[in-house]
Amino acid sequence: MASLKLMKDRPNWHGNVKKSDGTRTVVNLGVPVRGKRPASIREGGDRAFKNSRIRAEEALKRLVASMDDPHAVVAAQKTIVRLKGGDTEKEVKLSELPKLARELSDGAESQKSAVEGRARQFADFVRDRKGKDVPLSQVGAKDVQAFYDSLRDSKSTFRRREGELRRLFREYTPLGVRTPFEAKRKKDRLKRPEHIQSDKVQHRTPFTPEELKKIFAVAKGKRLYPLIVLAAGTGLRKGDLCTLEWDSVDLKAGMLRVVPRKTSKYGKEVNIPLSPSVQSVLKGVSSVGKYVFPEIAELYLSGRGGSETLRRELKVILAEALSDGDGSPKSEVGGRKSGGESQGVALKKVGDAEAYIKCVACIEGLGTTERRRERLKEVARLYLLEGLSYKQIKEKAGYAKSQISEALRDLEDETGLKFRRYVSGNTRTKIREVTTCRPSGRRYRQSVRDWHSFRTTWITEALKSGWSVADVQKVTGHAETQIVLENYFRPGEDHLKRLPVPASAAV
Numbered sequence: 216m217a218s219l220k221l222m223k224d225r226p227n228w229h230g231n232v233k234k235s236d237g238t239r240t241v242v243n244l245g246v247p248v249r250g251k252r253p254a255s256i257r258e259g260g261d262r263a264f265k266n267s268r269i270r271a272e273e274a275l276k277r278l279v280a281s282m283d284d285p286h287a288v289v290a291a292q293k294t295i296v297r298l299k300g301g302d303t304e305k306e307v308k309l310s311e312l313p314k315l316a317r318e319l320s321d322g323a324e325s326q327k328s329a330v331e332g333r334a335r336q337f338a339d340f341v342r343d344r345k346g347k348d349v350p351l352s353q354v355g356a357k358d359v360q361a362f363y364d365s366l367r368d369s370k371s372t373f374r375r376r377e378g379e380l381r382r383l384f385r386e387y388t389p390l391g392v393r394t395p396f397e398a399k400r401k402k403d404r405l406k407r408p409e410h411i412q413s414d415k416v417q418h419r420t421p422f423t424p425e426e427l428k429k430i431f432a433v434a435k436g437k438r439l440y441p442l443i444v445l446a447a448g449t450g451l452r453k454g455d456l457c458t459l460e461w462d463s464v465d466l467k468a469g470m471l472r473v474v475p476r477k478t479s480k481y482g483k484e485v486n487i488p489l490s491p492s493v494q495s496v497l498k499g500v501s502s503v504g505k506y507v508f509p510e511i512a513e514l515y516l517s518g519r520g521g522s523e524t525l526r527r528e529l530k531v532i533l534a535e536a537l538s539d540g541d542g543s544p545k546s547e548v549g550g551r552k553s554g555g556e557s558q559g560v561a562l563k564k565v566g567d568a569e570a571y572i573k574c575v576a577c578i579e580g581l582g583t584t585e586r587r588r589e590r591l592k593e594v595a596r597l598y599l600l601e602g603l604s605y606k607q608i609k610e611k612a613g614y615a616k617s618q619i620s621e622a623l624r625d626l627e628d629e630t631g632l633k634f635r636r637y638v639s640g641n642t643r644t645k646i647r648e649v650t651t652c653r654p655s656g657r658r659y660r661q662s663v664r665d666w667h668s669f670r671t672t673w674i675t676e677a678l679k680s681g682w683s684v685a686d687v688q689k690v691t692g693h694a695e696t697q698i699v700l701e702n703y704f705r706p707g708e709d710h711l712k713r714l715p716v717p718a719s720a721a722v
Contacts, residue, residue: 217231244278249263310342312351317334329616341362363405439525460506472485511525574595684700
């Protein structure tokens, strides 16, 4: 068991740790003690002290993990031998980064390929910027910042990329060398790209009553059916639905009394009235056990994989319910139409040969690195002229699928043409067209129809039917009216047209 230790007249936090031989030792964690020191470490202290304590706890966890990891111990022993003997250890170079990133990833093969592709993109950018293959110790904060500024990632993709780079630098930068992510001064810290900082949230699209009927019809008989009915009838979040307990259900009174997981630290309970249809569904569920849906609760609480499984199952149902037989959506989602048109951007569909000629001409005029130009040309040639699939291009040219998709998407955006091939009627294509959209000016599509759409639907329908915002807040648990009106209320044009005409407009 390791613990923090606050030593008198010492500027840094220390850790009391247990060594492999069973003895205990005190180690300097290298984290300065900030703020006003309390009389005892058990006392809270001021804000600066608490923040420094959090950093010290993280440093202590890393230290304990490294002591338990035999690879880290061997690496430390090698470093000591190298320092004592004066030998130089071979450093990791940029060209080795993609392979090492793949080895570090513990996901599925598709995830490993994506991680490798993102690492290769970074390595290629810095090599072009430096003019040669350099070790990680020579990559500075300005190089990483320039790479950040060149990206057009979505917020979630950028966070994933940033975390992967941090981990790579932490693992393979020589000991004693500060990484680009460890700047002491505030002005030297890395900044996120402007489009990430000003990124607006793409809010969910509510379902119409007709769409809900179709969703219920498709879901009936499947394990998600009672959850979908409950989501549409109560507006609960996915986590609260999956982990709903029988103690929170009062069928006699027709109420749910739940403390939302998202705001559980405040202990604020919300009271939700149950409609007759929701009550009938709950009455049909076995009341044995703690959870209303024990199988779903176990899957959700098992980790991110379980939550993703539930998300995927719902999207398959939505795709089947809300799309035609040929895969095109029955209704427009977030301004996105089937066939590759994004908001405000109409892509002209052309043949492969014509598209290739225009792509090559466009690539020559791009203000980018020579390496990226060559990659774009090669991907365009293999895809458009030779007719290879993403998988075949990956095997032939060695690019990750994410790189291939990114290159073709960029070429479509730059040329204003549509040439990417989609399999009509394919489940994945249906899900993509029905549940996601790509707003104008954005590179990646965003989900606008998923579990949270039922919450948006409930709030929208409640306000349309005459509920006051204050009453809605009592059910949803939102602290501010602005959140409800800006993020959830989506009445649509049909509702606005049915409203009485203002006197000033009728004159």
